[in-house]
Amino acid sequence: xxxxxxxxxxxxxxxxxxxxxxxxxxxxxxxxxxxxxxxxxxxxxxxxxxxxxxxxxxxxxxxxxxxxxxxxxxxxxxxxxxxxxxxxxxxxxxxxxxxxxxxxxxxxxxxxxxxxxxxxxxxxxxxxxxxxxxxxxxxxxxxxxxxxxxxxxxxxxxxxxxxxxxxxxxxxxxxxxxxxxxxxxxxxxxxxxxxxxxxxxxxxxxxxxxxxxxxxxxxxxxxxxxxxxxxxxxxxxxxxxxxxxxxxx
Amino acid sequence: xxxxxxxxxxxxxxxxxxxxxxxxxxxxxxxxxxxxxxxxxxxxxxxxxxxxxxxxxxxxxxxxxxxxxxxxxxxxxxxxxxxxxxxxxxxxxxxxxxxxxxxxxxxxxxxxxxxxxxxxxxxxxxxxxxxxxxxxxxxxxxxxxxxxxxxxxxxxxxxxxxxxxxxxxxxxxxxxxxxxxxxxxxxxxxxxxxxxxxxxxxxxxxxxxxxxxxxxxxxxxxxxxxxxxxxxxxxxxxxxxxxxxxxxxxxxxxxxxxxxxxxxxxxxxxxxxxxxxxxxxxxxxxxxxxxxxxxxxxxxxxxxxxxxxxxxxxxxxxxxxxxxxxxxxxxxxxxxxxxxxx
Numbered sequence: 001x002x003x004x005x006x007x008x009x010x011x012x013x014x015x016x017x018x019x020x021x022x023x024x025x026x027x028x029x030x031x032x033x034x035x036x037x038x039x040x041x042x043x044x045x046x047x048x049x050x051x052x053x054x055x056x057x058x059x060x061x062x063x064x065x066x067x068x069x070x071x072x073x074x075x076x077x078x079x080x081x082x083x084x085x086x087x088x089x090x091x092x093x094x095x096x097x098x099x100x101x102x103x104x105x106x107x108x109x110x111x112x113x114x115x116x117x118x119x120x121x122x123x124x125x126x127x128x129x130x131x132x133x134x135x136x137x138x139x140x141x142x143x144x145x146x147x148x149x150x151x152x153x154x155x156x157x158x159x160x161x162x163x164x165x166x167x168x169x170x171x172x173x174x175x176x177x178x179x180x181x182x183x184x185x186x187x188x189x190x191x192x193x194x195x196x197x198x199x200x201x202x203x204x205x206x207x208x209x210x211x212x213x214x215x216x217x218x219x220x221x222x223x224x225x226x227x228x229x230x231x232x233x234x235x236x237x238x239x240x241x242x243x244x245x246x247x248x249x
Numbered sequence: 250x251x252x253x254x255x256x257x258x259x260x261x262x263x264x265x266x267x268x269x270x271x272x273x274x275x276x277x278x279x280x281x282x283x284x285x286x287x288x289x290x291x292x293x294x295x296x297x298x299x300x301x302x303x304x305x306x307x308x309x310x311x312x313x314x315x316x317x318x319x320x321x322x323x324x325x326x327x328x329x330x331x332x333x334x335x336x337x338x339x340x341x342x343x344x345x346x347x348x349x350x351x352x353x354x355x356x357x358x359x360x361x362x363x364x365x366x367x368x369x370x371x372x373x374x375x376x377x378x379x380x381x382x383x384x385x386x387x388x389x390x391x392x393x394x395x396x397x398x399x400x401x402x403x404x405x406x407x408x409x410x411x412x413x414x415x416x417x418x419x420x421x422x423x424x425x426x427x428x429x430x431x432x433x434x435x436x437x438x439x440x441x442x443x444x445x446x447x448x449x450x451x452x453x454x455x456x457x458x459x460x461x462x463x464x465x466x467x468x469x470x471x472x473x474x475x476x477x478x479x480x481x482x483x484x485x486x487x488x489x490x491x492x493x494x495x496x497x498x499x500x501x502x503x504x505x506x507x508x509x510x511x512x513x514x515x516x517x518x519x520x521x522x523x524x525x526x527x528x529x530x531x532x533x534x535x536x537x538x539x540x541x542x543x544x545x546x547x548x549x550x551x552x553x554x555x556x557x558x559x560x561x562x563x564x565x566x567x568x569x570x571x572x573x574x575x576x577x578x579x580x581x582x583x584x585x586x587x588x589x590x591x
Contacts, residue, residue, distance in 0.1 A: 038486075038487075039460075040460040040461075069457075070453070070456060070457035070460050070461070071457065071460075071461065073453060073454055073457050074399075074454065074457045074458065074461065077395075077454060078399050128486075130483070130486060131453070131486070131487070133483070134446065134449035134450070134452075134453065134483040134486070134487060135446065135449065135450055135453055136446040136450060166482075166486055168482065171479070171482060172477070172478040172479045172482070173478075173479035173482050173483065174479065175479070176479070176482075176483075
């Protein structure tokens with residue numbers, strides 16, 4: 001409760017973690033606000049179905065609030081004039097001072113408890129934050145947005161926040177690295193999916209580093225780091241200790 | 250959204266671009282061609298002619314180039330194309346009815362070209378930007394192109410907005426040399442471009458349009474001119490499939506005996522992972538291409554045996570996963586091997 005989890009990927013695609021968390025929290029009965037910037041609703045829906053959760057049904061019963069970034073962007077740019085009472089969450093696209101306030105308001109309104117809600121803890125899920133930089137938001141604006149979300153969701157509403165970012169070791173994208181490093185320092189849990197350093201392999205898709213940042217909450221505690229390797233299958237991801245993939249044993 | 254990094258002189262990426270369009274015509278898809286460099290009509294005049302003759306295909310045998318295409322069913326559509334799949338015909342039954350062959354030395358007949366609806370966008374002939382769209386914060390050339398695409402999509406009913414239209418067709422969009430100075434974007438010329446986000450914003454909106462409709466798009470970009478690598482990283486994130494073509498012309502690899510049978514390398518930087526947790530992972534990432542008189546083929550890069558000059562081509566183009574590319578590593582190792590005594 002009240003935890004900030006950072007999903008990070010390097011040299012590989014960490015979106016399987018997003019799918020996992022989405023279905024995990026929905027199955028646990030939490031109210032989820034999913035800011036999906038990179039893919040369409042049907043993409044997540046189809047994968048979630050394979051994992052045993054129906055996104056459409058969750059949306060119907062109000063458990064899932066889904067912001068489809070791509071669609072929202074099109075509505076903003078090609079649609080009619082926006083209604084005064086309903087600003088588009090992505091309006092920073094067409095405004096010069098790029099702040100993500102509208103996006104934050106959207107998140108806050110979606111997750112604030114309304115009368116008849118019986119869901120356990122609210123959850124904010126973002127896929128993925130690096131896209132905001134590509135769309136013109138300044139790194140400071142992105143960090144501010146995350147900060148506000150943390151205060152609202154983690155502290156006030158006692159919920160969880162899960163965010164996906166991309167990073168690269170020798171990346172030249174300084175803005176992105178700035179955002180990622182900053183978020184790393186403030187996360188309670190970091191799940192870092194990396195492509196194998198030795199190159200591409202058919203049986204082991206990558207390795208995942210799980211960093212529990214105990215040092216964040218309590219001084220003089222060490223962070224706990226665990227490393228596993230994984231292989232992604234159609235409906236499942238298998239994890240195993242390093243060097244012990246099924247292909248080797 | 251297929252993103253192609255152009256090779257230095259643009260020869261081969263142009264060819265790939267034309268194949269994409271030609272396949273569209275042969276499949277009866279509508280086409281939308283956009284360019285700031287060449288007038289789209291000229292591009293369309295130079296499409297390779299399809300080989301529709303069965304006996305010719307049998308004749309090509311081992312070295313036949315096959316083209317694969319896949320369409321999705323619903324209103325969310327990205328159809329991607331694996332062009333020029335060379336196939337080793339171990340038995341005639343393995344031939345699949347996926348795509349068509351093309352003869353590069355012949356041009357497509359104008360009648361065939363006219364058989365589908367063609368839309369074109371030539372930047373220098375387009376009207377200037379409409380005032381309503383001023384708030385887009387994007388390069389006006391890109392904005393105009395997006396407007397045009399959106400208009401064609403909604404008018405042509407590709408997004409399912411026209412319930413009357415029973416027959417749904419696919420729109421193939423080809424955008425040539427995006428990001429070059431001809432589009433008014435200086436991302437290819439300077440290290441600190443004026444508006445670095447124009448290109449990425451454009452791609453995001455284009456992605457939205459493609460997801461919403463029955464369309465597929467190929468974009469070629471002179472990536473070797475883009476100094477700012479951060480932009481390339483962002484662009485890779487925003488595209489479904491990223492392929493880079495590296496030609497050997499003028500580079501030291503031209504004389505490298507390793508590569509003497511090929512004209513260049515194909516780097517697959519990213520493949521689409523849509524609607525599923527996994528993506529199509531292949532066992533090789535080293536691909537090279539060749540332009541013969543009549544065909545353009547992409548094959549698995551085989552290191553020739555040290556002893557003889559004949560290379561066995563067991564080729565089938567698979568798509569690579571998203572890890573670091575090993576081809577340069579392989580090349581270095583092979584050269585090292587030649588000097589080892591066994």
